[in-house]
Amino acid sequence: MKNFAMIGLSGYIAPRHLKAIKETNNNLVAALDKFDSVGIIDSYFPNADFFTEFERFDRHIEKLKRNQGLTIDYMSICTPNYLHDSHIRFALRSGANAICEKPLVLNPWNLDTLEDIEKETQKKVNTILQLRLHESIIALKQQIENGPKDKIYDVDLTYLTSRGHWYYTSWKGDSSKSGGIATNIGVHFYDMLAWVFGPLQNSLVHLHSHDRAAGYLEFKQARVRWFLSINEELLPLEAKEKGQRTYRSITVDGKEIEFSDGFFDLHTKSYKDIIDGKGFGLADAKPSVQLVHDIRNAELSPLKGAYHPLVKYPQMKHPFTNGH
Template sequence: MKNFAMVGVAGYIAPRHLKAIKDTGNNLVAALDKFDSVGIMDSYFPKADFFVEFERFDRHIEKIKRQKNIQLDFVSICTPNYLHDSHIRMALRRGADAICEKPLVLNPWNVDALADIEKESGNRIHTILQLRLHPSIIALKNNVELKNKQGKHDVDLTYITSRGGWYHASWKGDESKSGGIATNIGIHFYDMLSWVFGEIQENVVHLREKDKAAGYLEFEKARVRWFLSIDEEMLPKEVKEKGQRTYRSITVDGEEIEFSGGFTELHTESYKEILKGNGFGLQDAKPSIDMVYDIRNKEIVNFGEKHFLIK
């Protein structure tokens, strides 16, 4: 049984991490969040100590190590994107491995700095790239490698996940904290695309607004037109009629890749791999971090291959 701490336990994604810790037979020792709506902990680790102030949380970790010989093995990080770098460093200082939600960090140079700290500490930094564990995406990657197509695959990626007015009032609506739409809701797709289709060769941005973004990515084995949005008005009519608020679609050479299900257990599978000494680290995460940094900073252009929703 490994000892875990968690920062950001009141966050949206935290329950998946709580479940993963529980399902892999491990123990949550302590948790931190500035918000105290954390009753979800009772379903998983009712005896875990909880703190709303970082200083008290940090002191507690030190105390239990000295007084009870309880050493943290992992710190799970579910905090806002801009805090990941700091919380990863804290985990390594405490002699623990870090398991951090994506995006691991916001800027490419943060990855290089963390690599130095990881080497010095002897502990590891893991990130959650769960689409690499999705059966449909694994099958796609295997199929692409098996076909070894001459020329490039044509890919259209559409992801619309409706968000209310709260989104823009929260840290997620602040680009300096979230990295913007492409980073906040798209980074796992960019990681998946580079994992399946190889190194990035071209990155063009056609649209970048607070609630939507679109562009063109060219990889070794694919040409990708992508569109991301949190605006429910962009949902297809048939999706709205079903009362659904999320739409995701990936077509490869005109063929739809079905991956709407199978997400609920992927965090647990990620933890299983990490605990076996596998999992995904800094260098796995870097290509998608490079991509979203460029998308955030590139000049918007009106030429090239565009996604059908912005033509």
């Protein structure tokens, strides 16, 4: 049984990490979150010590080590994106391996320093790239690997995941903290595309606003038109009729790749691999971190050649431009 600590317990993704720790038969010793609405912990680890102040959490981790000889083997990090770098450093310097949600960091140069700290501490940084573990995506990768090596596939990626007005008040609506739409909801798709179709060769950005982003990517074996949005107005009619607030679609040469299901145990699979020494580390995360950084800072390209058809859907005003 491994000992875990956790930073970030009140957000959307934290329950998947709690479930993964539990289902891999390990123990959560201590957790930290500035918010105290974390009753979810009772369903998994009611005896874990909980803190709302970093200083007390830091002291507790140190006391466990010095006074009880209890080592934290892994520290799970589910905090806002802009804090990942700092919290990973804290985990490593506390003697724990880090397990951090994506994006691992917002800026690619942060990875270089983390690599140095890994060497200094002899601890490892792991990230969650769960689409690489999805059966449909694995099957697609095998199909590409077994196909013609010189074939270039035409791919459309559409990911629509509705968010309400709360999004813009939270850290997620602040691009300096989240990295913007492409980073916050798209980074794992970019990782998956490079994993399946080979290294990135070219990137154009056609649109990047508060509620949507779109562009064109060329990988070694794919031409990709991509579109991401948090605006529910863009959901297709069939999704709205079913009451769905999320729509995912990947087509390869016009054929839909079905991967709507099978997401809910991928964090547990990720944890199993990490504990077995087969997790995804800094080098795995670097291409997608670099790409989202470049998308965030890119000048918009004119709508010529290949671009996603939803790019021309009418833009919506920012919900708070009316003075709220």
